[in-house]
Structure formats: C-alpha cells, structure tokens
Amino acid sequence: MPQRQLTGSRIRERRTDLGIKQSELAEKVGISASYLNLIEHNRRRIGGKLLNSLAREMKTDPSSLVEGAETALLDQLREAAAADRAAGAELGRTEDFAGRFTGWSNLVVRQARRINDLETRVKALTDRLAHDPQLATSLHEVISSATSIRSASSILVGEEEVDRDWQRRFHRNIYEDSQRLADASRALVAYLDAPSDEGSVAMSPQEEVEAYLDAQSFHLPYLEGDGTPQHAPTLRSKAASSLLSEFRRVYKEDVQAMPLDDFSASAMELNHDPALLADRFRVSLSAAMRRLATLPVDLGHPEFGLVILDGSGTILIQKQITGFGLPRSAVCPLWPAFRAFTQPMQPIRRDVQLPVEGGGRFRCFAIASPVGPASFDAPPTLEVTMLVRAIAPSGQPADPVGVACRVCSRSGCRTRREPSILNEAPN
C-alpha cells in the first residue's frame, strides 16, 4: 500500500461519502473534472491551496486527506509497539494494518497514548508524594507532634514516680503538641482533599500549552488585532498558564511587528522565505519564523512546523507538521536545529530526508540566538528556532535525518542512541 496513493483515494472516498459529483466539486475549486479525476486516482500530486480548497468544500481538515497523516499514524503505531515489545506486534505489516483497519489503528494509538498519560500521571503522583515540600512539611509536623506526645505520655503513665514539676511540664507539652497535631492534621487533610489538577499531573506544562495551541493551529485570531485581547484562555495548571502568557506576549509583539494582512501578502510574494521576510519587516529571523508558523493555512499558506529548543536540547515549543511526527524528547540529533547550536547567529537552511518512501522531505530553517540581555559576567544562553516545511521529493541531495532512534529505520547511523524496533533500511 504505497502511501502516496492514499491522498487521492481519500479525496475520492470523502466526496462519494458526501454524495458530491466529481464535476461539481471540480467546479467549486476551480479545476476541471478530468484533473480532479487524475488527482483522485493518485496520478497527480496535490497540496497547498488546492488541497485546502477541496478540504473546505468537503468540510474536513486538510490533514485528514494528505498522505502524511498515514506517516504520523504509522509512527504512532510503531511507538505503541515499542512500548510493549513482548506483545510481538508484526511491525513488518504495520502499513497493511493501518491501511486496512484505520479505525482499529486509531484505537491502538489512542489506547497507547492513554496508557502513557496514565503512567505519566502515576509517576507524577509518586514524585509528588516523595518530593512535595508542602506534603513533607505537613507529615513531618504530624510525626514530630505524635512523637512528642507519645514520649511525654509514656513518661506520665509509666511505673516510675515523676515529680509534680515535671508532671506539669509534660502535661503542658502534651497539650501544646496535641494542638500542633490537630493543626497539622487539618492542614494535611485540606491538602489531600484539594481538587486534583488532573491535567497538570497528566501533562507537563509545555504539553498542556501545546495541546491548547494545536487546537488553534497555533493561530490566535484574538491577538491579531490592535486592541486588547477579548479572549484570554486559562489553562488548568498555573505553570501552563504562565507559559501560555509568555507565548501570547511574544505572539503579540510579533503581530505588532508583522501585522497579519501585510505579512500574509508578503509571505506569498516572497515564497515564504523567512530571511527575506525578516529583512522586509526588519525583525529577527527567529521572529519571522515564528510568525510564519502562525499563518493560517486556509489563507493558502503552506503548513509549517516549528520547534524552539533551549541550550540543553529541551523542546520548549513545538508545532507539529504533517508527516514529521516531532517527538517531545529523545529527538534525532541530526536535525539542523542542533547544527545551529554550533554556529550561533548563523542562519542554517538544510533540506532533510526522513527514511520514508515517496515523501518525508522537508526544508528546515534554523538559527541559534542569545536569550536575554548580554552580560560581561556570564556566557550567552542560546535558544534555537527551527522552522520546517514539506517539500516535494527530488533527486537533490538532502541530509538524512530521523524522528527518534526508536522508530528510525536508518542503518549505519553514527548518532544512533538505541536500537530501532524497525527493520533497518539502507542509509
């Protein structure tokens, strides 16, 4: 089941499900019926504006029609298999399974994700019990009070005589410690009874922010105008709300420097080249890349992925792009983002090739920039912004990269950290 055959087939399937004639749909999107027929029979590639138009006419999301959607599903199925190797999933037939049983595949992926979320939550709760300073303080107070009461009361009820002065002191101590115990117990119960913040336990703050931004396709219309935001969403955890607040602040700055209408038109004119756009709007390259990633695809812009990493390689923000399946951790060290770290302030543009047949080619733009003001007393802290855009497969050279070692079939890779669960393919 070659993946490239799927997009056209999906368009055809969706159209027939809706009962729309081929000629009607073709007319609505401004192409001939014969051309649509070629697309539906996977004899013409499709993307960009036409794909968006077809998706809009058929009231569906463009990503549900494109071939890359299968790549993401396949990666997720392989991840699910990697999490339980003992189950013996037939990895060689993953594509066959996903193609024939898409619903079942989605169920497997959803359940694997759910298991992962629950495991994350259990770990977070365990960590909370072990390390939460508030809980530790409350428990320490309870145990200290109980120790003191037990010791003093044992002295008073023991067989040996205790003189009256000492009796008074221990009675007073028991009274004081019983008060402490009552207060500490109340505090502990209040703490344990507090509404659990399930979202913050199940997700990291970054994941919570990304879940929100993904739902908006990283485009926040309420920040695009000049006025005060009418809608300021809050997230479950304070940490995530704080991160989102910072994201919105930067977004608003980018909007002021690159208003949507002007930037959208310029992006079309300059073929979405981030360096040319940065020059035209007199902004940093990283700002132009961030802005490109927030352009809505329904205005005819291509889909962009975005990754922002700190100096430790930790992903701070990532916007997924169809077909790349950016993981949150254990990412491929061959990404141009990491090359950018070795050449601060030097823009990097590299075409990369994932080990995927008939696709998987992307153009990456990256730059490492210092964060915060320069200081004579401390080295600069770097942050890399990497913009990712799908490009058509070609015979031109491209850097071989992967997504993550575990689901990468590339053999002979000098940067491999762990064995792949896939049969390795030639480099």
Place this chain on the structure above:
Amino acid sequence: MGKRVLVIEDEPNIIEAISFILSRDGWTVHTHADGETANNKIKAMPPDLIILDVMLPGKSGFDILRDLRADGETHEIPVLMLTARGQTRDREMAERLGVTQFMTKPFSNAEVIESVRTLVAD
C-alpha cells in the same frame, strides 16, 4: 557522672522528653538544636553517643554525620539517628554515611533507652 549523650534535635518537647528519660536512666544529657554548629559542639566535648535528628535547621543530620565520620577525632562516636522519614533511601543513605543505628519516629521511650544502652557498651 554517667556517660555523656548529646541529643541534636530541634523539637524542644522531644528534647525534653528524651533528656528526661535518659537522665533518669543515669546518663548525662547535653542538647543542641542547630545543625550548622553541631559539629563544633561535638568536637568541643565529644560525647559517648550522639542522638541525631535528620531534619535540622542550617545543616541536615546526614551532612553532620558525613563530617563526623570524616573527622579523625569524632569518626568512632556511635550515632543513633532519628527521623520522621522512614523511607528506604533515607535508611540506605544513613547506612552509607556510617550510622550506627537508625530509628524512625514516633519511637517508644523503651526503644530509645535500650538502643542507648546497647550502643554505649561498657
């Protein structure tokens, strides 16, 4: 005069109870509530046994124990460590640092007296 026990603990009512039961048992009890200066106190007047709490202001019982064992003048003093945290890793940490005995709160008076008698054998 009985043998000297130094109680390093910051809970005054626990100090009072331990001091009372040990004094009544014939021990000379000294107390100290600050972690930061505890090692100086020990070196100034080395006791026959130290009863050491883990959570102390200024310096933890673990750090005090580590410094104690690294110092030739104090490294042989038996230490009975008291802690409200009975987790395995705390116990393992104490053992790695050379604790003589580890006891979790809330303890009984009889346990404390028995341990002190055992650890300071004639």
